[in-house]
Amino acid sequence: MANSSGSKAVIKRAKVAPTFTGRVRQARRIYRELGEVYPYAHPELDFENPFQLLVATVMSAQTTDLRVNQTTPALFAKYPTADDLAAADPQEVEELIRPTGFFRAKTRSIIGLSAALRDNFGGEVPGRLKDLVTLPGVGRKTANVVLGNAFGVPGITVDTHFQRLVRDRWRWTDETEPDKIEAAVAGMFPRKEWTDLSHRVIFHGRRICHARKPACGACPIAALCPSYGVGETDPEKAEKLLKYEKGGFPGQRLNPPPGYPGRAAPPLGGAA
Known part of the structure; x- marks a missing residue:
């Protein structure tokens, strides 16, 4: 994160929106940015049926x-x-x-x-x-x-990564129980986006916004985050904190691997 003169860019922590409408706008902006960062977000478990x-x-x-x-x-x-x-x-x-x-x-x-x-x-x-x-x-x-x-039926997956980001880091909701977090976030997005939202948030939590040492200085949505600074802000040090799982690889951390089709396979079953 450097400007044209070579100096490090200054990132300010985003403010938490005081109203529900404001939080919805912030949440949807983060979602859109995550879509640019992880256009290939998909389920990382291998399955055929x-x-x-x-x-x-x-x-x-x-x-x-x-x-x-x-x-x-x-x-x-x-x-x-x-x-x-x-x-x-x-x-x-x-x-x-x-x-x-x-x-x-x-x-x-x-x-x-x-x-x-x-x-x-x-x-x-x-x-x-x-x-x-x-x-x-x-x-x-x-x-x-x-x-x-x-089955192609939209749903929100509230795992530990999802909970940490939407509640603790981005402050979309104050709810603490998974079912209530699911309901709160569902009310902020169109139903058709629920599954992709889950994939994008979980991808980000696994790769960059970790529980113990978030890589704030290497985060592409740092300027939108109200918790910026809870982790390492130095870009070079933050880069070393990035984690790679299936679909993650040094040198191309924000892009899919060569030959990756770009999206997850279509649903295997019919709608409920």
Whole structure:
């Protein structure tokens, strides 16, 4: 962040809008800027169908998407359908998913949800929120991930990154419970934008606006942020704090990798 004379640009912390209308305007401006920064934002879990996405999302708790992506190929090769996983030996499943952590609890959840799919939904993942949240280990966050990315039904995914940014860093809402945060943010954006909003915010939280050491000096939306300065503001030092996961790579941190198609694959299922 330097001006034409080579000196470092001065960034001032943005003020929090005093009214709801003002916060909505700020929020939508940040959303638009994130769209310029992450036009390729997409779900970072690998999946080929709604069942795989559902299981992978449950497995992603308390671990990284990369670790889940390294684990699921063997799991789905052995148990490709809900019927298969429902009938699995729990000890065998535990060994397959052990690298993701909390493998015993996750095994109970994914076998349990598979049994519920088999018994209550003909082995198919339902495309409605009220049905998804009846499955073991599936809450609104997981349900919205599945609906938005496997069925094309807009949803807001309130994970830890989303909560940190919209509540603590950008001050879009004062709510602290995930369901209330979801409702508050949903009221600030058109429904059709909810899924893309989730992807963009989560991408930013994973790559730049970290929980412990946000890279403020390397943040492309620093001028819009009311929390600018809580992290490292020196551009060179901040650059070293950037993190890269799938789709992130040194030297091209704001652009998709060579050959990336530019957008996530279209929804796999139909609308609910």
